[in-house]
Amino acid sequence: MRSAGTGAGTLIGGDEEFQLIVAERFGVEKPTFQGEGPSCGVPALFIRLSRCNLTCSWCDTTYTWDWSRFDPRTESTRQTVANLLAWALGSxxxxxxxxxxEPLIQQPSLIPLVRGLLAAGKRVEVETNGTIAPDPALLVDGVCFNVSPKLANSDVEQDRRIKPAALEAFASSGRAVFKFVTRTVAELDEIGALVERxxxxxVYVMPEGTTPEGLIAITRVLADAVAARRWHLTQRLHVLAFTDKRGR
Ligand code: SF4
Known part of the structure; x- marks a missing residue:
């Protein structure tokens, strides 16, 4: 998932019911756009929640979960839904x-955040690894799930990264797109098997990489084969534009 920046905000606790553990939020002070998937290139605000239930070898946001390398006390803060809404609605x-x-780890507190955003006229995309089924309260107009099931190239065991009931729930929701981080043409067969099952x-195929050169090289490897399957090909536009700087 997209790496980003500073400005997680003030630690607030105790006085409000719903809180979320946040890694960072950005897009207000320094404008940016969604870099991946169906809204690629659209101006966007980002709220990155901390914690993940997977351990992908190529993860570009390890500061949300790898506590052997990062300190959760400095990489995350508890923020109230009210605080996050005030921030987002100021833009x-x-x-x-x-x-x-993985934002759906905190799904109970995510529901009031999403409701508040929608009530204020915002549109919401939730980026998830597809291992936790969405609460029906989130399957509403204005919400799209960008579901990114992980392939074997993540080096995560299959029974941890592929959860059939969750994938079936997303597939039947009518509110999900499926984005696969891919390196080789051979991996398209692995995607095809998941798509069929x-x-x-x-389906969106996205090259894996954190440098413009790497993304362009893999894009050129994949393009014909993705087109032949009539799937979407997406980029990581923020990497091309901002070279994977945090906070953009
Ligand atoms: S699902 Fe994988 S890539 Fe996404 S945040 Fe978790 S470890 Fe990183």
Whole structure:
């Protein structure tokens, strides 16, 4: 998932019911856009929640979960939903991307955040690894799930990264797109098997990489084969534009 920046905000606790563990939020002070998937290139605000239930070898946001390398006390803060809403609603940008880590670990507190954003006229994209089924309260107009099931290239055991019931729930929700981080043409067969088994649609293939050169090279390897399958090909536009700087 997209790496990002500073400005996690003030630690607030105790006085409000719903809190979320946040790694960072950005897009207000320094404008940016969604870099991946169906809204690629659209101006966006980002709320990155801390914590993940997977350990992908190529993860670019290890500061949300790898406590052998990072200190959770400095990499995350507890923030109230009210605080996050005040931040997001102070901007005219319509799209709010809730990402991670794995945001659905904190789903109970995510529901009031999403409701508040929608009530204020925002549109929400939730980026998830697809291992936790969405609460029906989040399957509403204005919410899209960008589901990114992990392939064998993540080096995560299959029974941890592929959860059939969760994938089936997303596939039948009508509110999900499925985005696969890919390095080789051979991996398209692995995606195809998941697509067929769980009815995943639409499919977005995204090159893996954190440098423009790496992304372009893999894009050129994949392009013809993705086009032949009539799938979408997406980029990591923020890496091309900002070379994977945090906070952009
Ligand atoms: S699911 Fe996303 S955040 Fe979690 S380890 Fe994998 S790439 Fe990183």
């Amino acid at each position: 005219a940008v319509e799209l709010v991307v809730i990402t991670g880590g 769980y009815g995943l649609d639409p």
